[in-house]
Amino acid sequence: MFKRVLKNVVVSLSVLGFSASTAFAAFPDKDLTLVVPWSAGGGTDTIARALVKNAEKHIGVNVNVVNKIGGQGVVGMSSVKLARPDGYTVGLITFGLSTYELMGLSNLNYHDFKLLQLLNQSSTALSVKSDSKWKSLKDVMEFAKANPGQVTVGHTGAGVAWHLSIASLAEAYGIKFNFIPFDGAAPTSSALLGGHIDLAATGIDEVKQLREGGQLNVLAIDAVNTNPSFPDIPTYTDAGYKVGAPVLDWRGLALPKNVPADRVKFLEEGFKKMFDDPEFREFTKTVGLGLVYEDSKGFEDFLANMEKVLKPTLESVGLTKK
Template sequence: MKKLLVLATAIFAFNAPVFADYPEKDITLIVPWSAGGGTDTIARSLVKNAKQYIGVNVNVVNKTGGQGVVGMNATKMARPDGYTAGMITFGLSTYRLMGLSDISYRDYELLQLLNQSSAAISVNKGSQFTSLDDVIQYSKANPGIVTLGHTGAGAAWHLSAASLGVMHDVEFNYIPFAGGAPTRSALLGGHVSLAATGIDEVKDLYEAGEVNILAVNAATRHPAFPNVPTLAEAGYKIDAPVLDWRGLALPKNVPADRVAFLEEGFKKMFNDPEFRALAKQKGLILVYEDSDGFEGFLGNMEQVLQPTLDAVGLLK
């Protein structure tokens, strides 16, 4: 018994400095969507000055596929040592409801909510459509002809466009892509007629005159896009806007002291003046909730999305 006690004491003494010295190396932040998209942009902007606040760099790694499942599952399955964090996004609220994956927010140690975004319906500068009414009227006369690019069935931008179609009896031809960047490229290249993206994701293209935003799926106009009408203002109101969200999480069972350290560190990055200025420049609406508030938000989100998914035939 005495030998066991000595051994346990030795093990504790050996392990203690590891926790005290954390972090000893850079931290990885897994982003489940492609480089250049809205989620990737906010992640890289957030951690740009990470070393100033936590003493090490945070390196973004993009792991795409499965409508975000691949990357978010990689975060869930990562070693729980505090050296891997992940961006979790809107899809986590729909996977189980759609029967795509068993993962949900309950599988993570939540850190914080970062952002909420509203969807935009956009066309390229050479489009035959100059208003949302043009799109709706043409689509009603030609069901299934108008192609609409998005980031996957059940993703926020798809549900935003699909809810518009359901409410106003319009049939689009939905074309999925692996993130906002390839969706924008398809729109610019004329491979799709419309794109449903975060409005912030097309800000630069809009300001450069490369795309025209026909409407935003929100209750009010976006402050960075005062000339873009809401769906209701464009004549096609829907019951409730579908908003995208992004947040930070860790695998389960990360030691409590490391969780607390990362919560504090990422909050400092969130409040970094350079990050907040860049978010404003990009049209990103920042919304902070701590781990408890984030959990409550996600629980409510599942309840809100159930009838939406049912309306578009995606609820399992």
């Protein structure tokens, strides 16, 4: 008798437009977890913690950041894919998801997730020491053209956005650079300032303080338009070197697949409120981080196009799987 009554109640609620999960379980009734696939203190971790700082104000509970590192981000993002699809685990997914399959590093790709939103896109900055003989991107390109393999370019790892951005530029203009990988933007910048490399390819936000301190000059950025925070720095095209679509680093939010639709909607709205929070936006402006919002559909379209852009670039540097 009780089972029949309960069933009738559920059916009635369904007719009224409520799901069983909405009717019988408040969501969220405990804190959420945001998985960051990179180490604490890095750029991705920093933006994650700033984003969820005021989460309770917007969704009624806290969002706890958990760092799960390893495998160039594969470990953390895989843990999100395999998490229980109840809406309590959110993942901060990053650029590597656009290259893993193409490079043969993992079968993980954006189709494995329910996308929530794009958070930001960051442009590559090409920097030299402030006392460098090169004062423009043209200076570098002309010297590199005349002296194949002599210009050393530091970056933060084979296949990352910064590496692929300048590799794309080199491929388009028949330039041969000598690429040298480092474990992060800090050691890359240190190598540049120490005179161990000629050129550094990093995120524009990662060299903001060094530029403001007069220690290095940013010659150009890989972007469609100039960065509002750095209006005096030309894009590749502005500097005279037009390439295809820019190779942009990116970060976004995603869920495991099959999270109930009502919970997905709640999280979409809640994280958008966090994204729009004045304190978060002021923080990102201060550190020079470019915010770019796309909803789940726009995010999916962006990622599909990224794969088309990256495939020929990865092939040009010999990084596609055999």
